[in-house]
Amino acid sequence: MLRTTPTSAAAPHAKGIAFECEVSPVHFSPLVDIDWCSVHHVKAGSQQHFISMMREAHTFLIFDRGSYSDGWRKIDGISHGQRGILGNGVDVVPAGSRLNAWSGLQCDIGCTLVSVNPHKLDKVLGDDPRMHEFRPSSNLRNELMIALASRVAAINAMDPVDRKGLQTETLLMLMLQELTRVQQGVGTGGVHRGGLSPRVERQVREFVVEQLGANIDLETLADLAGLSRFHFSRAFKVSFGLPPHKYVQQERLRRACDLMEETDNSITDIALQVGFASSSELARTFKLFKGHSPRQYRSSLPKRAGGVSRA
Numbered sequence: 062m063l064r065t066t067p068t069s070a071a072a073p074h075a076k077g078i079a080f081e082c083e084v085s086p087v088h089f090s091p092l093v094d095i096d097w098c099s100v101h102h103v104k105a106g107s108q109q110h111f112i113s114m115m116r117e118a119h120t121f122l123i124f125d126r127g128s129y130s131d132g133w134r135k136i137d138g139i140s141h142g143q144r145g146i147l148g149n150g151v152d153v154v155p156a157g158s159r160l161n162a163w164s165g166l167q168c169d170i171g172c173t174l175v176s177v178n179p180h181k182l183d184k185v186l187g188d189d190p191r192m193h194e195f196r197p198s199s200n201l202r203n204e205l206m207i208a209l210a211s212r213v214a215a216i217n218a219m220d221p222v223d224r225k226g227l228q229t230e231t232l233l234m235l236m237l238q239e240l241t242r243v244q245q246g247v248g249t250g251g252v253h254r255g256g257l258s259p260r261v262e263r264q265v266r267e268f269v270v271e272q273l274g275a276n277i278d279l280e281t282l283a284d285l286a287g288l289s290r291f292h293f294s295r296a297f298k299v300s301f302g303l304p305p306h307k308y309v310q311q312e313r314l315r316r317a318c319d320l321m322e323e324t325d326n327s328i329t330d331i332a333l334q335v336g337f338a339s340s341s342e343l344a345r346t347f348k349l350f351k352g353h354s355p356r357q358y359r360s361s362l363p364k365r366a367g368g369v370s371r372a
Contacts, residue, residue, distance in 0.1 A: 077116035125171035134162035141199035150202025227306035256299035
């Protein structure tokens with residue numbers, strides 16, 4: 062016998078979703094919560110279950126690698142997908158559409174659920190209303206979409222501290238951008254020619270340097286430039302050659318190296334001073350960009366006057 066498990070009480074962002082499960086409640090884990098979207102991981106497992114969903118938010122589902130089902134799913138009464146291994150693309154359930162799905166005993170399902178507020182898309186995708194329209198789809202994909210969806214699904218395995226940042230928001234925004242392009246049949250991979258103006262480039266550089274020790278988010282940078290987050294990210298990459306979150310990481314790393322060379326401050330103090338959440342986050346970034354640890358870097362530096370050890 063299936064038992065109803067509404068999720069709205071335990072997870073406010075999941076309002077409009079109800080599960081009926083044979084054995085145990087569906088595991089519903091919050092991962093990311095920003096002003097225009099939220100991300101959860103949902104694990105139904107291998108039990109028989111039924112899902113009914115009709116929401117005010119646009120909902121995008123990315124199934125865990127290896128998920129499979131012997132059942133069916135319908136959006137607004139039309140069948141989508143098929144039995145067997147679930148795809149590595151993205152299922153799209155627009156706001157106001159109804160998803161019904163059932164899986165029997167031959168299943169093992171987990172998915173990342175991305176919820177997007179339709180009233181805040183202008184901040185992310187610009188004010189062109191055509192960019193705000195979504196159609197029901199199953200396993201929507203191209204080469205870029207598969208890569209982006211895989212990275213969004215990997216948020217579930219990230220350290221909670223690492224989920225709260227510019228990198229995560231940029232990734233979600235890029236996936237949303239690509240979803241609109243694929244649904245509208247617009248080609249991808251073109252070069253966006255318009256970068257930031259020299260004046261805005263200078264303002265952004267100065268702001269990042271001054272605010273390294275604080276939280277620097279995409280919305281703040283976009284507001285500084287007078288652009289939507291979507292258009293700012295595209296223009297920023299043209300001007301700087303890398304996404305905003307990578308630029309901020311590199312600037313924090315550069316300043317950390319300067320402080321290790323110029324001061325006797327501990328590595329933990331330096332990490333916090335330049336905006337990393339912890340010394341371990343600094344160490345991960347150091348390893349990523351330089352191939353070794355902060356301690357190894359500091360040990361390789363010549364001793365300063367007075368022979369004070371800086372390890």
